[in-house]
Amino acid sequence: MSTRAQASSALDLHAFEAARERFLRFLRTARQPHTVATYAQALSSVTRFLDEQDVSQLEDWTEALIEWAVWLREARGVSKATLATYLSAVRQFAATASAEGWLSVDLPRLRERYRLFTPSTRRLPNPATEKEFHAMLQAVDRLHPGDLRRAQRLRLRNRAILHTLWSTGVRVSELVRLTYGDLLLPQHAARVVGKGDKERLVFFSQEAWKALWAYLQVRERSLRADDRLFVRHDKRGDGKPLSTRSVEILFSNLCKAAGLARRITPHQFRHAFGTRAAEVTGGNLPVVQTLMGHASPNTTMGYVQVSNVAIEEARRRLGYAQEEPSRG
Numbered sequence: 001m002s003t004r005a006q007a008s009s010a011l012d013l014h015a016f017e018a019a020r021e022r023f024l025r026f027l028r029t030a031r032q033p034h035t036v037a038t039y040a041q042a043l044s045s046v047t048r049f050l051d052e053q054d055v056s057q058l059e060d061w062t063e064a065l066i067e068w069a070v071w072l073r074e075a076r077g078v079s080k081a082t083l084a085t086y087l088s089a090v091r092q093f094a095a096t097a098s099a100e101g102w103l104s105v106d107l108p109r110l111r112e113r114y115r116l117f118t119p120s121t122r123r124l125p126n127p128a129t130e131k132e133f134h135a136m137l138q139a140v141d142r143l144h145p146g147d148l149r150r151a152q153r154l155r156l157r158n159r160a161i162l163h164t165l166w167s168t169g170v171r172v173s174e175l176v177r178l179t180y181g182d183l184l185l186p187q188h189a190a191r192v193v194g195k196g197d198k199e200r201l202v203f204f205s206q207e208a209w210k211a212l213w214a215y216l217q218v219r220e221r222s223l224r225a226d227d228r229l230f231v232r233h234d235k236r237g238d239g240k241p242l243s244t245r246s247v248e249i250l251f252s253n254l255c256k257a258a259g260l261a262r263r264i265t266p267h268q269f270r271h272a273f274g275t276r277a278a279e280v281t282g283g284n285l286p287v288v289q290t291l292m293g294h295a296s297p298n299t300t301m302g303y304v305q306v307s308n309v310a311i312e313e314a315r316r317r318l319g320y321a322q323e324e325p326s327r328g
Contacts, residue, residue: 011050011055011056011058011060011061011064013050013055015102015103016046016047016050016061016103017047018102019093019097019100019102019103020043020046020047020093022100022102023039023043023093023096023097023102024036024039024040024043026096027039038085038089039089039092039093041086042085042086042089042090042093043089043090043093045068045072045076045086046065046068046090049067049068049071049072050064050068052071053067060104060106061094061103061104061105062104062105062106062109062110065090065094065105065110066109066110066113066114068090069083069087069090069113069114069117072086073117083117087114087117091110091111091114094107094110095107126268126271127268127269127271127272127274127275128166128264128268128269128271128272129272130272132258132260132264133162133166133269133272135258135259135260136162136251136254136255136258136260136264137159137162137163138258139254139255139257139258140155140158140159140162140254141155142257143158143253143254143257144158149218150233150234150235152218153215153218153219153233154233156211156214156215156218157215157230157231157233158250158254159211159214159215160208160211160212160214160215160230161175161230161247161250162211162254162269163204163205163207163208163211163212164204164208164211164212165266165269165270166208166269166272166273167203167204167205167207167208167273168190168192168202168203168204168208168273169202169269169270169273169274169277169291169292170192170202170270171194171266171267171270171293172244172247172248172266172267173244174192174193174194174293175230175247175266176228176230176241176242176243176244176246176247177193177228178190178192178228178229178230179225179226179227179228179229180216180223180224180225180226180227180228180229181224181225181226182229183229184201187201187203188203188204188206188209189201189202189203189204190202190204192293194293195293198293200290200293212229216229219231220239228241228242230242232246247266248265248266251263251264251265251266270292273291273292274288274291274292277291277292
């Protein structure tokens with residue numbers, strides 16, 4: 001007879017206890033103590049459920065673990081976060097117990113039912129608005145007033161940064177690494193190396209290209225291919241490359257100077273670009289993924305979901321959406 005416990009569909013509580021202990025023993029060799037504690041709490045919850053139930057009324061372990069999820073949500077009233085955590089733990093336990101032959105579980109059915117308990121809660125992007133973008137542009141003059149050459153260069157640089165981030169959707173880390181040699185002058189575009197060393201082309205709007213060129217023309221000397229596009233113009237670091245932190249601080253200061261009600265980050269400009277891209281393409285996932293430089297389509301899905309709001313509004317205006325009939 002195999003050294004593994006014989007799998008059985010019968011609800012043998014001793015088999016569950018043995019499987020639980022074996023699983024936790026394995027976890028202690030592979031996971032951090034706090035993770036093991038979370039799994040133990042989830043499985044203890046299953047034990048409490050089984051103790052309260054007439055297990056003879058349950059057909060098999062798959063049904064038992066599904067009914068436990070119902071009990072956890074409705075009878076115990078746990079939070080959504082706790083429910084999601086416990087379901088994830090028990091799902092992994094079930095997969096291990098099934099693979100090892102400790103318990104017999106229909107894993108596809110269990111996963112399908114668990115997904116119904118925890119629908120996707122992916123946070124949608126919170127993009128900067130066009131009004132906020134223009135307010136920050138106007139705040140550039142207030143942030144660096146005066147006629148000194150340094151102040152003029154700072155104003156031109158900061159406008160170019162805002163326009164570049166808004167029109168291309170590049171990450172701030174990509175922005176600060178851009179060099180003069182990355183520019184494709186006839187196309188008003190630039191080569192960008194993103195995450196995973198993946199290269200893509202980004203294109204500047206007419207306003208963005210004009211702002212960038214106005215800034216580059218006031219630089220101290222002719223630019224070489226390896227010169228960074230955006231550099232410092234303070235006394236201590238004049239000509240040195242900007243850091244991502246410098247751009248984040250710039251955004252914070254511009255938001256204050258503009259009197260905005262919330263703090264806008266460079267990444268929210270990227271969110272705005274992604275949302276616009278999703279809207280103009282009708283939610284074309286591969287196109288938006290390419291424009292954003294995302295490695296995974298899952299990352300792009302948030303922008304496509306945002307665009308659905310605009311799509312539904314367009315349908316309503318076109319008369320495709322029917323109003324619900326009034327109830328007498």
